[in-house]
Amino acid sequence: MQKYALLLLLTLASFTTWSQDKTPTITDKTKNSKAYSGYFNFYWDEKDGKIWLEIDKWDQEILYVNGLSAGVGSNDIALDRNQLGSDRIIRFVRIGPKVLMIQPNYDYRAVSNNPDEARSVAEAFASSTLWGFKVEAEENGKALVDFTPFLLRDAHGVANRLRTSRQGSYNVDATRSAIYLERTKNFPKNSEFEAIITFLGDPQGEWVRSVTPSPDAITVRMHHSLIELPDANYKPRSYDPRAGYFMTGYRDYATPIEQPVFKRFITRHRLEKKDPNAAISDPVEPIIYYLDRGAPEPIKSALLEGARWWNQAYEAAGYRNAFQVEVLPEGADPMDVRYNLINWVHRSTRGWSYGSSVTDPRTGEIIKGHVLLGSLRVRQDFLIAQGMVEAYENGTNPDPRLKEMALARLRQLSAHEVGHTLGLAHNFAASVKDRASVMDYPHPLITLDNNGNIDFSKAYAVGIGDWDKRSIIFGYQDFPDGTDEAGELKKIIDENLKMGFQYITDEDSRAPGGAHPYSHLWDEGKSAPEELRRIMRVRQKALSGFSEKNIPVGAPMGTLESVLVPVYLAHRYQVEATAKVVAGVNYTYAARGDGQATNQMIDDAVQRDALNALIATLKPEFLAIPERIIALIPPQPSGYRRDRELFKVYTGLTFDPLAAAESSVEHTLDLLLHPQRLARLVEQNARSKTRLGLAELLDALFAVVQRDRPITNPYLMELNRMTEKSLLHHVLNLAGDKEINQQVAAHALLSLSKLELNLASFGASRDANQSAHYAYLREQLRTFRADPSVYKVPAGPAMPDGAPIGCGE
Template sequence: MTFRFGGTATAIALALAMGGMAPAVATAQSAPAGYSQSIEGLTRQDGLLTLFTDPASGKVLLQLPPAAEDGALARVIHHTALRTGVGSAITGLDRAQIGPTNILAFRRIGKRVLAEFENPRYRAPAGSADEQAAARDAFVGSTVWAGDVVATAPDGSVLVDISGFITRDAHGIVPTLAQAGQGSLSPVSDLTMVDASQAKAFPDNVELEARLTFSVNSPGPVLRQIAPDARLATFTVHHSFIRLPDDAYRPRPYDPRTGALSTVVTDFSAPLSDPIVSRLANRFRLVKTDPTAARSTVVEPIVFYVDRAAPEPIRSALVEGAMWWADAFERAGYIDAFRVEVLPEGGDPLDARYNVINWVNRATRSWSYGQSVVDPRTGEIVKGSVLLGSLRIRQDMLIFEGLVGEAENGAGGPNDPQQIALARIRQLSAHEVGHAIGLLHNFAASTQDRASVMDYPVPQIAVNGDRLDFHDAYAVGMGGWDRFAIDWLYADVPQAELDRRATAGAATWRFTSDPDARIGGDAQVWGSLWDNGSDPVAELDHLMQVRRVALNRFGLASMPTGAAVNDLRRRLVPIYLYHRYQVDAVAKLVGGVDYGYPVAGDGHEAATAVPAATQRAALQGLIATLSPAELDLPDPLLALLAAQQSGDSDPQHDIEVFASRQGRVFDAGSAAEAAADATLSALFAPQRVERLTDMGRRDPAALGLTETIDAVTTAVFAPAPGRLGEPARRVQARTALTLAGLLRSNRVSATTAAVVSDRLEALAGRLATSRASDPVQRAHDRWLGALLQDRERLDQLLEANRMETPTPPGSPIGAEACWHCSPAA
């Protein structure tokens, strides 16, 4: 990693010179009475701040320098990290997770030392001393701890017992678990203590650690499942104190077109011609050894270390994938500026000197994410941390085995599930490191020939007759967007040149980030998760072919010999719903709007609606996914899916299968409903139907809401012969109830509600007088028609969700998340 107050290489070299990975230590020498008595027998560690420790007694004393002119004894960057996590996706408390980053100031008032988190987001740096004081004093800070002064050294430095600061719930464990429904927690003082043996002082950072135990009132299901004693939850919380970077770093003003992460600041000393609220791009500091050269080596490279807990061959794949970024930095003018290595033996992944790709275990699959410790004053990144869920590659293996069959496993060819999964994990490593070095997602990259690792990649699969071909499943290396984003974020060029490059990049590359991609009703046509290609409708048709081929082959060949046949239920879900994310991409064309993040004068300011013909083609593509023939499953497979499992339940399996109304027997109808819901919920999201209403108002030739509803109901309620009648009826019910649900939403206008109500009344009238020849269909039609006409009863059913069948979780199917974005379920 890259500290600019000595540098990582310098800090590590000093540590190694003084005895491997251990900090510099010395026996405390005699000093004047009081102070000398306080440190007698303690081990002294000199570094950024001086520590006195005694692991036998658990004592940790911190020596703070004499007060500066502003009264602060010391000012550092502080953050926490979890040494031990819960091991559950639901709580989000993962091993190596970084907590909030703050500017921490220690101040002495009388006989006490206060620890205060300052508020640098509001300031007036270019103003007079009075202006600066007014900006500082106008906004609340947070005094988070106070401790008694143990002694004062002859030079005026202050000795304080830091235990109370370290043992408080600084990471927010109590509110996090409460919000996750895991119980009400209270600290147990007798079981909470500083671990003095883990206290370390280095030239540019101090590392401290504590064990926190909480009593749990009414523990939730996750704690009951995971904790040995759910009434007591123990965490090891790590604290890092980092030297403030010097003022040689040049903050980079943020540009919304470039895909950088940012820090928001409010500058009350800004000229009247400038906004007071601005953003600074988050990035590491890179300094060329030759500032005049277009291409140069650097004073301190960015180095990421791969957690030694990652096993081979995964560990090597993580190194290879993360190293792709070296190419982007080379193109931006930095030679050997980015490196990836395996963490040295004995190295602590939580030590602030290391940027680490952590390998994290959980009880069930979940997100991976990239985090950064950022100086909130400037946007400078001082530590990068990546958390990769270890079950992700297992889920990928399960999906690929379901697609191509287990017999290919270990064969070594392009269709070997192990090789495909390793290709995916390389991408994942690059993606999460991208967040840690300062980049947002770009969910439009997949529409421009896989232009970025910062998208969520779905494998490109060729269909050759009745076989699937994975030879080009995942892209390798940096995409064009990645090179552009790193060039803008890190290139050492004047601001005018940065502006020119941002304008050129925005004209070349599509960019869509989280706020315009994750919500089901999003309008941005190019921003989708797990999609492919520049023609979403064509890709959906292709994925439906992939799905057909896979389902036709699905069965015992999709699992290892000796595995429980009941596990087919779990393996079926991602194959049966393989099209679900491309459905989202196609739905965004309906009522879609093409817009970006322009700045005035770049020539791309105005948004445009998706052409009506494209919207209608998308609508027909979505309707095709509701065909009963696509949703039916053959009897031989249904016979296998009826198999049961004995023994204790496995939560990884239990939450990943289709629900059943038939008891323990597999319910094909519920699977059909889940697939239908994927399409209907995307198409009839409240935001989308509102846009359809508005587009119809503005352009009579546009696809409107009435036409959309009529096209869907006409197709869905068409007669379906024989065994296809039942999946058809499941889709029919889901369609009617989805539309009826809009009438209960507070997110639709009166006009939209009126259109939906009108079309439901027309549908109800047709169904109530059904004369279908099939008696089951006739009964179903008349029941559904009567339900739609009885709004009170319909509302009761919708309120209680009595007609709902839960859909198994989708993302993350090799998905990921980051600290700055909300996970998608």
């Protein structure tokens, strides 16, 4: 009897172990969960707060995209609402009890019919395994995994961003994080998941403190998408650096030896004519963009109008109704990949707008256009206009021209950012050819009418630009079967050149030591020096009429300073453009045989004209703020504060007109005396001795402050002394810099020697201010001569924040 009892116990134990080891079916595992059918079936386990993902697509390529659906609200931290993260191709691979999410390496390929050749490249370069899952249930070749830990991680890199922006050290707190079911949905071709993620940490920065109710606990929402990739019918279009598009590419090791390994293509949406042979045709499927429902009027109408301008470009490319813009349907998820979105984003401070996209990494096909427009940008344009005229002459109702100008800019901004999501890069040379592109950064063209009054009527261009039409023709023209596409694209580029279009983009336009004479941010006109002088005249007119009527009745008088800033510094961007003409080089993204400029020195007379225009911004008469304006501006009242939008001051609470002028002087000298620019000046003068040289430039600058005729106005004289100190600091920096062209340093040393001789010839001054000034100059020179390696030049006051001035990135 005992023998049979023991046998029974062993049998039961064996059965229990087998039952525990057996993987349950998906049906049994999810019987108490809510099912979501779609691209990837998944289940919501209310009791445990888990998402169970059913995987049935093995070794299939899938697009995975993550983003930040609810952000932090600080432009400086740059974690915005509806911000896209990375887009990656992934595939699920099952190995025993594990499922791996693997990202293949598409940067290196072998486009070949030979599988061995393709495998040799795939094995040569690393892939990335993004996550590993345990199989919790299976059924009919499908596996069920717990997707929750994958969703509740810091997929968007929020903690890293907070750390690198010096806002503190934060980590995800799992106890305060959960699935956000309201935005977790399923569709036939995409599965959408969202999670509430809370970060705990020690707040260290002012930015994070200014936008969170409890800065030690920052809660955001992160979105994840699993998306079916497009079919194989999209045909990539070859990239041409002259066409104005963003590039995608990869290295193809199956390429014949005589051809380049790196393959380049443009990024663009898929668009096809119903009848490719017709000059004008409806599209097979139009490109439709949707506007955020959160945008209020009249902003909503302005954004819709500006974005719709792009249909003009598609009409030029032979399409009818190919580009459409509508308001997002009620209940639609803005993170859903099926919707090209124009998002209206709020931040605590004004900041950049962005045009990004979800792109198929294999081909460059744009799957989703995604625009983020900062809501405070429109107010900056309003502020620019407010300072130019007596905006509140009638009391509390502003001059209607202010809102008109701000909305005009908003239309252009909407078109600009949408342009990026169509595949287009910036064209900063477009302003030279009659504002030929919305992809430039336009400074408001505020003019003087025939009566000498401020005129806003031409502030911003209306409609899509001629360059933009040519770009869309290049990228989206649908050629009939049998067409030599490469030949037709070359014809488009050749025609662009005949029409006089130039295309120069970011890397050649943003550098402070940049050399291109025509490609600038926020400039106007064909001649940078002429436009600088014109803006200076407009600035002078605005300052001559500046009064308490620039703010509404009842507004604190201290707020006049924020209105004054963009007026006083109205010339700042044209100074940058003009500085690039000095030692400038005209060049293009030329191809062999197209006849474009490759490396041409700017005409010497033009360079000298630019130098003279810049010198005018250093003169005390230009820098002086009228006494009546100074008298209007008290310290900031209680409840307000001096922020980075205002002038930096040395005077504590009070307005400081000398520091305001110094920031302008520093701006001009920073740009004009950039070491790279001066090195080009040395190089150009070496090639042609009659050209403007560095010695002549430095002598001209010192001549501004060492006048033959004395300045009798004490205020102007103090401005002149301030400018000479700033100039000396810049030259001392050049003289002691071991990293720059040493002939530049040599010329700087020569200028210092000349200054020392001049100072030695100056006798004692009856003016104590001037005597103190000379003593300061001598002491700076003595300290530098004693040990240049340890000498520190005093830092001048930085300009108030400028970019973005209501313009886009």
